[in-house]
Amino acid sequence: MPRINFQQQLVALKDKLLAMAALSQQALSLALEAYLTNDLSLCEHVKEIEAAINAAEREVDEMAYDLLAKEQPMAIDLRFILSVIKINGDLERIGDQASGIAHRAGAQRGLEQIELPIDIPDMGEKVGIMIRRAIQSLLEADAKLAESVLAMDDEIDDMNRIVQAELVEVMQKHPEISGQALNAIIVSRNLERSADHATNIAEDVIFWVRGSDVRHKFSLAQAE
Structure with missing residues (x-):
């Protein structure tokens, strides 16, 4: 009976994390829409969702640490809880x-x-795909799908570098629109960092499912 209860708690933890993931995806989508359409009413929704995300983060951490302390899980269950804490x-x-x-x-x-x-x-759409795939890989315990997220990260890095270079040139040639260019540079950087977080999530899914640490694997391979 205690073991059954433990498995139920793991399911509840996963469900809570997936609910938080939906909030994070919604916040990013609404924020990007606000920026692209100049609909500032959406910014208030983003602020409300961020507050809910922060509250959910505390709840997930509390649930995860309680399970670690009280159940002393082993093997794949331990990897799952550790991954949840990092994904959170x-x-x-x-x-x-x-x-x-x-x-x-x-x-x-x-x-x-x-x-x-x-x-x-286009950059926002690709980052959204990365996040959705990372969360789907968590939902389905699909390490192969998680690997597809890792493969997309370099493309987003390249897109961000191109944006930075293009807009620095714009600012030099047309200083009167430096404000708009600077905003776009920062948004591009926000998207690139979001892609990094999606990559981290995918790496943690692979660690949970396979027990292998793939952090820096692709960068090391490129350096050789």
Whole structure:
């Protein structure tokens, strides 16, 4: 009976984490929409969701640490709980990046809406795919799907570098639109960091399912 109760607690922990993941995805999506459409009413929703994310982070941590202390889990159950604690932190940080994008949307107030030589919507869509796949891999304990997230990270890094280079050049040639360019640079950086957090989540899923640590694996392979 105690073991059955433990498994039920693990399911409850996973469900709580998945609910938090949905909030993080929603916050990032709304923040990006606010920035792209100049709909500042969405920024308040992002702020409310971020508060809910912060509360959920505390609850998930408490549940996870209680299980570690009271149940002393072994093997895959231990790896799962340790992964949950780390994923929990990455989800909270995705919420922070969403808040940063919402802040940039607010900073656009009063600035002329101009078209910049970059594709933030495409970058945002790819980051959204990474986050969704990372969460799906957690839901299904699918290490192979998690690996597909890792493979996308370099593309987002490249996109961010291109945005930075393009917009620095824009600011040099057209200082009158430096405000808009700077906002876009910061939003691109927020998206790149969100992709990093999705990658971290995917790595933790692989650790949970396979018991293997794949952090830095791809960067090391490239360096050889």
